[in-house]
Amino acid sequence: MIRLGSFQDVHGVLPSVVLGNPPFGLRLASPSLHGRTVISELCYLTWWMDHAPLSGRCGLIVPDGILFREARAFREARERLLTEFAVIAVVRLPVGTFSDAPDVRTNILLVSGDVQPETIRYYQVPRAAGPSSLRADLPSDALEGALAWVLDGRKDRYSWDIPISDVKQGTWCLDIPCPGLSRDGLEYRKNAHHTAAAVRFGEQMSLQLESFNPCPASRIEVLGRWIEKRGAPIGRVDGSRRFIGVYQQGFGPAKGRRAAKTDRYRCVERNDFAYNPMRAVQGAFALCRSPSEEGLVSPDYIVFRLKDKAPVGPEDLLSYIKSRDGLREIETHSHGSLRRRLRYKDLEEIQIPVPSDTVST
Numbered sequence: 064m065i066r067l068g069s070f071q072d073v074h075g076v077l078p079s080v081v082l083g084n085p086p087f088g089l090r091l092a093s094p095s096l097h098g099r100t101v102i103s104e105l106c107y108l109t110w111w112m113d114h115a116p117l118s119g120r121c122g123l124i125v126p127d128g129i130l131f132r133e134a135r136a137f138r139e140a141r142e143r144l145l146t147e148f149a150v151i152a153v154v155r156l157p158v159g160t161f162s163d164a165p166d167v168r169t170n171i172l173l174v175s176g177d178v179q180p181e182t183i184r185y186y187q188v189p190r191a192a193g194p195s196s197l198r199a200d201l202p203s204d205a206l207e208g209a210l211a212w213v214l215d216g217r218k219d220r221y222s223w224d225i226p227i228s229d230v231k232q233g234t235w236c237l238d239i240p241c242p243g244l245s246r247d248g249l250e251y252r253k254n255a256h257h258t259a260a261a262v263r264f265g266e267q268m269s270l271q272l273e274s275f276n277p278c279p280a281s282r283i284e285v286l287g288r289w290i291e292k293r294g295a296p297i298g299r300v301d302g303s304r305r306f307i308g309v310y311q312q313g314f315g316p317a318k319g320r321r322a323a324k325t326d327r328y329r330c331v332e333r334n335d336f337a338y339n340p341m342r343a344v345q346g347a348f349a350l351c352r353s354p355s356e357e358g359l360v361s362p363d364y365i366v367f368r369l370k371d372k373a374p375v376g377p378e379d380l381l382s383y384i385k386s387r388d389g390l391r392e393i394e395t396h397s398h399g400s401l402r403r404r405l406r407y408k409d410l411e412e413i414q415i416p417v418p419s420d421t422v423s424t
Contacts, residue, residue, distance in 0.1 A: 104129060108140055112147065120151075120175045127168040127398060131238030141235040144172075145227070149179040152213045153237060157190035158394070160201060168403075173213065182224040186212050187241045189221060238398075282418075287411025289373035294329030294337070294366025297359060304330075307358035309337050309349045314356050327362040334377055337366045343405035344394050350381045365407050374417040383415055 104125055115121060129137065130153070144150060154171040161169065186209040188201065212222040223241050230237060297304075306317040306328070314337075322328075331337050331351050337360050338348045351357055360366065369377055383389045392413045397403035 102128075105136060105140060108144070112140075112143055115148070115174075115176065120173065123172040123174060125170055125172055127170065127238060129237075130170060131234075131236050131398060133234045138234045141237060142231075144174065145179060145231060145235060149175045149177045150183050150237070151175055151180065152184040152186065152209075153239075154206070154209045154213070155185065155187045155241075156201075157188060179227055181228075182226055183230065183237075184213050184224050185222065185239060185241065187221045282416070283414050284374075284417050285411065286413045286415050289370050289375070290367045290411070291370055292366070292407060293335050293368050294331060294360070294364070296327045296362065297330045298326050305358040307331065307356075307360055309339055309342075309347050309360065309364065311346050313349045314351065314358070317361070322361075325359070328359040329362060329364060329366050330357075331360055331366055332357050335366050335368045336377070336381070337364050338405070339364055340404045340406060341402055344390065344397055344403055346385050346390055348381065348384050350377050365405075365410070367407070367410070375415065380415070389413075389415075 108123065108125065108129060111121070111123065129140070132138075150172060152171075152173040154173070156169045156171065158168045161167070188205055188209060208219055208221055211217040212219070221241065225239050230239075306321060306325075307314045308317040314331075329337075333351050333354055333356075335351045336348060337351070339361075340363070369375070369380060373380075375383075384393070392415075393405055394403070396409045396412050397405045398409060
């Protein structure tokens with residue numbers, strides 16, 4: 064990290080500095096976790112905590128999963144990190160920072176053996192690459208803003224802090240986004256790509272309504288206000304039901320081996336959307352347009368639909384989701400280390416442009 068030696072300014076003299084960049088994605092047995100097999104980055108973190116010199120500082124590079132995964136091993140590791148050590152800062156790097164892991168979100172944890180301060184300083188390094196690229200090559204001065212905030216307390220729009228009391232509860236989650244910014248340091252409501260998308264979206268709606276007056280979408284809203292979850296487990300399966308999958312082109316016959324028990328498969332009906340959380344970033348969303356497309360999808364899929372008073376129609380929403388801007392929103396809100404997942408609660412956080420002449424309720 065640039066000027067890493069300057070971290071002595073945080074709490075006085077710096078006896079030692081340790082840098083750690085663990086391998087991601089391998090599964091290893093961790094002695095610290097009673098021999099349990101865990102992914103390599105968690106195994107590395109627990110090994111580091113067993114051997115870390117309490118008098119020094121450490122900069123650890125970890126994927127997002129370390130910060131938020133709710134499995135017992137991850138939660139226990141975070142609890143130990145926040146009680147036996149002091150987490151000074153979390154520097155959030157944009158996706159694609161490392162060329163050998165172009166779709167992995169990573170963070171720099173700045174840790175010491177001192178007493179935990181009352182707040183943890185966060186900094187979101189903004190994305191430097193174009194909106195269509197997963198690579199995010201950082202310029203040489205990319206971390207200067209983070210250093211100014213962590214070392215000197217000089218804030219900018221990419222910096223914020225969180226009381227440690229807010230973190231030490233529940234699952235001890237450290238995955239805390241910057242207010243008003245996406246996970247790549249882009250402003251939700253004022254970013255240029257949102258504005259352009261809003262204008263294009265409004266123009267498309269105007270054409271569909273055969274209106275002579277342009278009706279640009281000038282308002283950005285959270286999708287969760289306008290959708291509802293669907294696809295309750297079907298229970299006993301009717302023999303006439305067909306099993307379907309979701310692909311980039313839409314619905315199609317389900318591939319692969321069917322589960323032995325199908326009572327948990329989800330029913331997709333007309334006007335329902337469905338997607339595979341593990342393939343959402345690839346645009347694998349589908350809209351059921353007619354009874355001929357209805358069927359049953361895997362219980363791992365998510366099914367939802369627009370509410371009756373939604374300001375956009377199903378076709379409009381599908382077009383936006385599959386657009387470059389929509390896929391960027393999906394990528395921004397997805398979670399995961401090696402494979403990103405868009406959960407339903409993440410879907411609700413996606414921001415969509417809506418026509419300016421609709422009434423927000």
